[in-house]
Amino acid sequence: MSQLSSARLDALTREYGDVGMRLADPAVYDDRERQISLAKRHSELEPIVASIDAWREAEGELAAARELIAEGGGDPELAEMARDAEAAVTVAEEDLRAQLMPKDPDAGRPVLLEVRGAEGGEEANLFARELLDMYRTWAAAHGWRFEVISADASDLGGLTGALVRISGPDAWSRLKFEAGPHRVQRVPVTEAQGRVHTSSAVVTALVEADAVEVNLDPSELRVDTYRASGAGGQHVNKTESAVRITHEPTGLVVAMQDEKSQTQNRERAMVVLRSRLLALRRAEQDAETAGAKRAQGGGGGRSEKIRTYNYKDNRVTDHRIGLTLYSLDKVLAGELDLVSDPLLSEERARLLTSET
Numbered sequence: 001m002s003q004l005s006s007a008r009l010d011a012l013t014r015e016y017g018d019v020g021m022r023l024a025d026p027a028v029y030d031d032r033e034r035q036i037s038l039a040k041r042h043s044e045l046e047p048i049v050a051s052i053d054a055w056r057e058a059e060g061e062l063a064a065a066r067e068l069i070a071e072g073g074g075d076p077e078l079a080e081m082a083r084d085a086e087a088a089v090t091v092a093e094e095d096l097r098a099q100l101m102p103k104d105p106d107a108g109r110p111v112l113l114e115v116r117g118a119e120g121g122e123e124a125n126l127f128a129r130e131l132l133d134m135y136r137t138w139a140a141a142h143g144w145r146f147e148v149i150s151a152d153a154s155d156l157g158g159l160t161g162a163l164v165r166i167s168g169p170d171a172w173s174r175l176k177f178e179a180g181p182h183r184v185q186r187v188p189v190t191e192a193q194g195r196v197h198t199s200s201a202v203v204t205a206l207v208e209a210d211a212v213e214v215n216l217d218p219s220e221l222r223v224d225t226y227r228a229s230g231a232g233g234q235h236v237n238k239t240e241s242a243v244r245i246t247h248e249p250t251g252l253v254v255a256m257q258d259e260k261s262q263t264q265n266r267e268r269a270m271v272v273l274r275s276r277l278l279a280l281r282r283a284e285q286d287a288e289t290a291g292a293k294r295a296q297g298g299g300g301g302r303s304e305k306i307r308t309y310n311y312k313d314n315r316v317t318d319h320r321i322g323l324t325l326y327s328l329d330k331v332l333a334g335e336l337d338l339v340s341d342p343l344l345s346e347e348r349a350r351l352l353t354s355e356t
Contacts, residue, residue, distance in 0.1 A: 016045040055092040110208040116161035120199025123188040125158030128201040137334025144168030179205040186311035209278040222246040228257035
């Protein structure tokens with residue numbers, strides 16, 4: 001296989017056989033954790049080894065076809081056979097490379113997606129609302145579960161901020177690309193002169209962390225309760241159902257008020273705090289190995305955008321991969337795969353390159 005170590009393929013095949021032999025030993029079932037670990041590794045290796053076998057079989061058929069051509073001269077049927085064999089090798093190789101790509105350890109996990117207005121005042125808040133609606137429709141198209149955890153409305157019906165939980169098999173794989181500043185260019189509803197303004201909203205995508213993954217020391221938390229404000233029923237103003245948790249070592253603060261009970265708000269705030277601490281820990285680890293990184297959401301500045309939405313030209317541009325589509329209406333209507341598919345393809349190509 002070009003630019004890929006044959007020794008690595010042999011090692012994976014040997015490991016698959018070794019793991020299978022150990023699973024066949026009845027003694028392994030005396031250690032439940034060991035048995036689960038081996039079974040998981042076996043299931044990971046099975047499709048890889050199947051792809052290795054298919055690629056090697058295709059390579060063998062191509063070698064046989066070339067040998068026949070060498071013996072039979074310019075027989076057109078043999079030439080056709082060789083072309084078919086070459087095509088089969090290409091398909092098998094692409095499949096094998098896909099199997100060998102590093103797997104995202106967070107694939108399949110729930111996502112906490114935050115959308116907030118940034119630069120541009122009320123126009124930024126209105127745009128944040130449209131982004132949230134876009135994600136809601138996109139989630140429905142993929143069959144993801146979409147749950148609003150909190151939402152703070154602005155004066156004109158926009159969003160100063162909203163936090164949603166989205167879960168589904170490929171939710172994280174796609175939603176992670178949404179993190180960063182999103183810039184909008186259009187005539188705001190508040191603009192009397194018809195001038196185009198530029199505003200921005202910021203999206204943050206976090207993997208939902210659990211209590212085992214991020215263990216919070218109660219002595220490091222300051223928990224405040226207060227009366228919630230805004231719509232929500234009489235309980236909002238009469239009980240101290242809202243909760244604000246401060247993680248004192250980092251200064252991270254999470255406030256939650258949308259649930260009816262203080263217990264529910266506290267539980268949700270803890271989930272969000274764990275997830276933000278996990279993201280912070282990973283960012284620090286990345287900084288140690290790859291140099292300081294820009295914070296995921298940035299400051300929301302117009303110059304830091306990852307994507308631009310231009311209403312006048314019905315244009316959406318993803319600046320990370322230089323993608324421009326004249327389908328803004330479709331994207332905002334939830335057809336965000338038009339953007340996320342190319343992002344996934346670019347990521348796959350990059351990972352494949354790193355593996356060769």
